[in-house]
Amino acid sequence: MKTPELDKFVDETEPWVCTQCGYCRTVCPIFEQVGWESASPRGKLYYIKELLRRTESQQGVIDDEFVKRIFQCTLCVRCEGICQTKIDMGRLWQGIRAELGSRGLWPKEIQDLFDATVTQHNLYAMPNEQRTVWAMMIEDEILPKVGKVAEVGYFVGCVAAFTGRIAGIPESTVAILDAAGVDYTILGPDEWCCGNPLFFVGGHSAAVELAEHNLEKLRELGVRTLVTNCAGCFRSFRNEYPQLLGRDIGIEVVHFSQYLARLIEEGKLTFTQSKAITVTYHDPCELGRHCGIYDEPRYVLNSLPGVTLVEMANSRAESECCGGGGLVKGTNPDMSLDIAAGRVDQAVGTGASEIISSCVTCRLQMSEAARTKDVEIGIRDIAEFVADFI
Amino acid sequence: METTLTSQLERIVGTEDVAVSSLERKLYSHDAAPIPGVLSLFFKTLPDLIVRPDSAGEVAEVLRIASEHKSPVVPRAAGSWSLGGVTPVKGGIVLDVGKLKKIGDVSSDGSSVEVDAGVVWKDLMRRLDEKGSAVLSYPTSAPSSTVGGWVSTGGYGVGSLRHGHVADQIEALEVVTAQGEVLSVARDSVDPKMEWFVGTEGQFGVITKVRLRVRKKPAASIVRGVYVSGRDDLTELVRDFAKLGTPLYALKVLDSGLVTLRSMLTSGHKEDRSLVLLVIEGSAEEVSGAASAFEKIVAQKGLEPCADELAEAEWQERYWPMRIGRLGPTVLGAETVIPVDRLTSVLREMVLLGAKHDAQIGIEAHVISEDSVLVLVMYLADERKSLKYVTRLSLVREIVKIGLSHGGQPYGIGLWNSVYARRSLGKEYYTELRRLKARFDPQGIMNPGKFFRAETRFGIPITRAPYAVVMNALNVARRLQ
Ligand SMILES: Cc1cc2nc3c(=O)[nH]c(=O)nc-3n(C[C@H](O)[C@H](O)[C@H](O)COP(=O)(O)OP(=O)(O)OC[C@H]3O[C@@H](n4cnc5c(N)ncnc54)[C@H](O)[C@@H]3O)c2cc1C
Ligand code: SF4
Ligand code: SF4
Numbered sequence: 001m002k003t004p005e006l007d008k009f010v011d012e013t014e015p016w017v018c019t020q021c022g023y024c025r026t027v028c029p030i031f032e033q034v035g036w037e038s039a040s041p042r043g044k045l046y047y048i049k050e051l052l053r054r055t056e057s058q059q060g061v062i063d064d065e066f067v068k069r070i071f072q073c074t075l076c077v078r079c080e081g082i083c084q085t086k087i088d089m090g091r092l093w094q095g096i097r098a099e100l101g102s103r104g105l106w107p108k109e110i111q112d113l114f115d116a117t118v119t120q121h122n123l124y125a126m127p128n129e130q131r132t133v134w135a136m137m138i139e140d141e142i143l144p145k146v147g148k149v150a151e152v153g154y155f156v157g158c159v160a161a162f163t164g165r166i167a168g169i170p171e172s173t174v175a176i177l178d179a180a181g182v183d184y185t186i187l188g189p190d191e192w193c194c195g196n197p198l199f200f201v202g203g204h205s206a207a208v209e210l211a212e213h214n215l216e217k218l219r220e221l222g223v224r225t226l227v228t229n230c231a232g233c234f235r236s237f238r239n240e241y242p243q244l245l246g247r248d249i250g251i252e253v254v255h256f257s258q259y260l261a262r263l264i265e266e267g268k269l270t271f272t273q274s275k276a277i278t279v280t281y282h283d284p285c286e287l288g289r290h291c292g293i294y295d296e297p298r299y300v301l302n303s304l305p306g307v308t309l310v311e312m313a314n315s316r317a318e319s320e321c322c323g324g325g326g327l328v329k330g331t332n333p334d335m336s337l338d339i340a341a342g343r344v345d346q347a348v349g350t351g352a353s354e355i356i357s358s359c360v361t362c363r364l365q366m367s368e369a370a371r372t373k374d375v376e377i378g379i380r381d382i383a384e385f386v387a388d389f390i
Numbered sequence: 391m392e393t394t395l396t397s398q399l400e401r402i403v404g405t406e407d408v409a410v411s412s413l414e415r416k417l418y419s420h421d422a423a424p425i426p427g428v429l430s431l432f433f434k435t436l437p438d439l440i441v442r443p444d445s446a447g448e449v450a451e452v453l454r455i456a457s458e459h460k461s462p463v464v465p466r467a468a469g470s471w472s473l474g475g476v477t478p479v480k481g482g483i484v485l486d487v488g489k490l491k492k493i494g495d496v497s498s499d500g501s502s503v504e505v506d507a508g509v510v511w512k513d514l515m516r517r518l519d520e521k522g523s524a525v526l527s528y529p530t531s532a533p534s535s536t537v538g539g540w541v542s543t544g545g546y547g548v549g550s551l552r553h554g555h556v557a558d559q560i561e562a563l564e565v566v567t568a569q570g571e572v573l574s575v576a577r578d579s580v581d582p583k584m585e586w587f588v589g590t591e592g593q594f595g596v597i598t599k600v601r602l603r604v605r606k607k608p609a610a611s612i613v614r615g616v617y618v619s620g621r622d623d624l625t626e627l628v629r630d631f632a633k634l635g636t637p638l639y640a641l642k643v644l645d646s647g648l649v650t651l652r653s654m655l656t657s658g659h660k661e662d663r664s665l666v667l668l669v670i671e672g673s674a675e676e677v678s679g680a681a682s683a684f685e686k687i688v689a690q691k692g693l694e695p696c697a698d699e700l701a702e703a704e705w706q707e708r709y710w711p712m713r714i715g716r717l718g719p720t721v722l723g724a725e726t727v728i729p730v731d732r733l734t735s736v737l738r739e740m741v742l743l744g745a746k747h748d749a750q751i752g753i754e755a756h757v758i759s760e761d762s763v764l765v766l767v768m769y770l771a772d773e774r775k776s777l778k779y780v781t782r783l784s785l786v787r788e789i790v791k792i793g794l795s796h797g798g799q800p801y802g803i804g805l806w807n808s809v810y811a812r813r814s815l816g817k818e819y820y821t822e823l824r825r826l827k828a829r830f831d832p833q834g835i836m837n838p839g840k841f842f843r844a845e846t847r848f849g850i851p852i853t854r855a856p857y858a859v860v861m862n863a864l865n866v867a868r869r870l871q
Contacts (some may be wrong), residue, residue: 016719016773019712020422022468022534026510035442035488036409037417037469046417054774058427065413082533085715 001051001059005102009095009202010088015052017085018045024079024089029321029339030072030328038069041079041089048096067105070096071331074339075200076285076321090290093326098202106201109330113197118206121192121213122158129189134160134167135174142174146188152177153223153251154184155214155237157230158193159360165367166360168380169229172387173256177227179390180268184227190217196232199240200327211241215249229256229383231286231359232325238291255287257297257358257382264303271389274305279385280312280352282343282366283319284359297358297382304389310350320346322357324365340369347377354378356385395459399441399483402451407442407489414440418484423472423806424720424773426780433805433839434481434847437464444489446564446572446598453596453835454570456483462838463568465592467508467539470531472723474805475543475591479839480847487538490598493517502561503604507538507597524607526553530708538597543802544589546727548640548669548708550758551632557588564599568831572598586826591804592837593823594830608671611639612681613705615696616688617663621645621741623691624664625733630687631668632730632760637680640669641757644704645737647744648752648768651714652707665696667705712768714752720779723768724786725801726793730763739792740767747785764801765793805840809853 024041025031037043050060060066073093080089100106106114116125134156135142145154154177160170177184192214195207214237218226228234237253254262263269281301287293294316301309314320323329323339344366347355355377357363363381370377400408409415419435429435438461443449456463462482469476478484490506493514497503500523505514511525511532518524527549529540540547541563545556553559562576565587573595575584587594618624624643631641644652646664653660670680688695696704707713715721728736737753744751749769756764767789771782790800790807799814800807812820824842827834839845844852 013719017716019715019721020420020424020469021531021712022422022470023709025468026512026534036414036440038411038413043417046420047413050416053427060416063413065411069413084710084712086713 003052003099005098005202006095009091009098014087014092015045015048017087018042019084020046021084023082023084027078027082029074029076029323033335033338034072038065039072044069062105067100067107070100071107071110072328072335073326074321074323074328075326077289078321081289081317094199094202101201101203107331110201110327113327113330114201114203117193117197121210122162123193123197124158124162126162128192131156131161131189131191133162134170138171142186145184145186147190147221148185149222150183150185151222151224152182152184153218153221153226154186155226155228155233156186156191157228157233157360159364160229163364166364168384169360169363172383173229175387176260176269176383176390180263185221185223187217194233194236195240196236197327199236204244207244211244215251218251223251225252225254227254227256227259229360229381231255231284232361235286235290255293255358257300258293260300260382260386261296264300271305273389275388276306277354278308278310278352279354279356280310280347280350282322282347282355282357282362283316284357284362285319285321285325287358288319289317300382300386301356304386310352312346312350314346322362322365324361336365337369337372340365341373344369344375344377348375354380356380356382358382395455395461396439398455399452403441403443403448409440418466419478421469421471421474421476423474432846433477433479435478436481437478437484438481440484440486442486442489446566449485449566449596449598450570450572452485453566453568456835457569457833460833460835463835464837465596467536468510468534470535471539471543471804473802473807474840477805479805479845485596487536487596496521496523496604500606501603502601504599504601505537506599507536509537511535511537518604519607522607523604526559526603526605527556530711533709537600537602541588541597541600542591546756546758546764551641552636552639557585559603560584560588561601561603563587563597565595565597567595568833568836590823591841593827593841594836610674610677611669611671612677613701614668614670614681614684615701615704616666617694617696618666619663621664621734621737624737625731627666627691628733628757629730631666632757634680634683637670637672637676638668639671642667643755645753645755647741648754651717651750651752655713655716659700665704667701669705711754711766714768714770718770718772720771720773721768722771722782722786723766724789725764725766726790726798727762727764727801728793728796728798730757730761732796733763736765736792736796740789743785743788743792744769749782749785803841805844808840808842808844811842
């Protein structure tokens, strides 16, 4: 069978270099939950090869179970790191999802998310004018920042903007920026979804409009450096946009954990508080494995007076996924939460009293897992944590 | 009948742990070897269902029901082997041991640990490391393969040079026989003997637990490497290194062809000479003594040592021997155990074979004892180019033949090497095992159609190498298309 959409994402030989060694099975959070080959990276690859066979008699058929399994993937790309032949898994999973989309085979939850993002410009299908709803309690300080000209742009992202439970993340972020004397701007209603949910399903062509819009607005405000707490937005701007648009986007993209490190190094951010506390750091997949950022968040945590950082059994490139990526939260909420619970358990094993992460989704996921599974451990984003020390 | 079988099994393990979908059956119809689908002409590779018991008790009940239905049962672990061991020949039940994955505590004297058969080596190694212990040896597929899988295939791997065959590391086994009897078999047990279940590839039952010997984590461990141009002096060099004695934990040769292929995949290190790697472990004193002895040998022979960081980096790559597959896109391979004094000749012949067939060849040679070497020959192919691929597949047999002609043995039996079973096992042991098959598995349900002899889906014995038969079939199929 011909797979024109998949071919846009990876070289046509990519599925064929799989040796079926099975290494990827042992790191895949989905396989860990499901246990069947069809849920393992190599199982999916084997079946993709079956679909690609030239003669019709030998070809596999795309059935509902295959579609279900393709959307059971958090795109954590842990499978890529261990792969015998270094298969470009991230792109491959995006490509096969795109292929299914072109055949009208997306699950309903995916189609709904896709449509909301494209038409409402946020994945929650909320009126986009309400982008500053997170700042309800600090409107007087925030509204003047919206749409002003400044070199630093703070991209809040859909998740932090619309999820009341984690409004503390953007609140802490602006508190820190203010404390460090940073002049920054916020797009407010002109901020559109970065397109990450579309990238997750290979809906790249639909993301062009979002990307161009965001970049245009940022340019209009004179933004040179874009700062975001969301590991997904960060990955989209940093990795996806240049590839999608075929050009350098002309803006420096910095994750807030990196920005914190910079502010500390430059002496612009100093701490007045000291707290004797042991924490562990959770590397978000999209910040760590996808973008290679491991050191800066640790530098920040180690700079905080009184804080002791301990590592989990799996950290940095080996970090376990929080279960929230790849839209699995939408298609398989229970599984997604079970994966998060596994990660929380690992953190508990370190003896730390808090888990610090650098991703809004990881923060939400792990908090929900700890709450529903009744686990005693604090969970905060690095912005929330750092804000307590100024 | 299948519906009854399915519902009976579901009652034992639960509906979640029985799969009958066409997708799942397809994915459990093969192992790691890329064998053309036309195989199904001869073998019923598609299982009827897959079942995942989570205790020896459940395994026993599954086997009892399978016996009742006279249904074939194919034990399957990580499926990382390539000799057709987990490929169904007559359909039936694939019994996935993936849920048997408990790791017990290290014994109070630190000498052994009891693990479920489905435990992945990497997980065990990590757990032991946390406790200051280490396994004696392990396969290089440790990131995926299981303890039970290696016991069943009877393997050699990293550390075999010092600690011997996997059989030498087992204290006791728990096995469920075809009739559902749970046996505890200790090392010194006379009947049943432990060896009957080691390397017998799931013919007598399902291994559910293994008590493995372990050791204290070595105080020091270093990797050393040396480059060698040409193959003439390899045999002598390897023998000299092998004499370094106890601190030598592993010794392997990456033949120049493999080094060249691997260099094509990295932007940094470029090299086209063979590389001999040594891992030296023990007390700080032992290690430095052996390291000096190594340096002396290298200096005496006027060889160029490999920088320590590079040697270490190469050693870290040991788990990924098939990296070169990226250049294929398919990588095929075959293994043979040869006498160490034939190393140079065997390597030469393998390389000539590659040249004759215009195939890019990469060879790893693992020294597994003072007198034997496990030679892994990999070569590149392209599964998508059907006709050429068929010819390429035939090289597997040629590789094994070269090994045999030098007094070697094929490594493992499974489906593809079943024609060599008598030779591999020895006539007497082969006969004894056949007798035991009748005792432990009177209905012949365990992993049928392979090991003792290959049979087609209809029970017709294949007397020639199955590869040759499949190849002919493929040629015919191509012509018909
Ligand atoms: C990259 C790579 C490196 C490798 N390196 C090595 C190496 O260094 N040494 C080596 O020996 N092999 C090696 N192999 C081959 C393979 O990984 C080993 O043979 C491994 O031990 C197989 O384990 P598995 O869990 O994958 O078993 P499987 O492939 O699932 O099964 C292998 C055989 O054992 C039987 N079996 C499995 N589990 C049980 C059980 N619990 N009870 C009864 N029967 C069972 C199966 O029926 C089958 O016949 C390598 C393979 C790869 C892909
Ligand atoms: S990206 Fe993560 S979830 Fe998806 S297949 Fe790879 S390891 Fe599994
Ligand atoms: S690790 Fe890579 S090569 Fe091995 S089975 Fe998984 S995808 Fe295939």
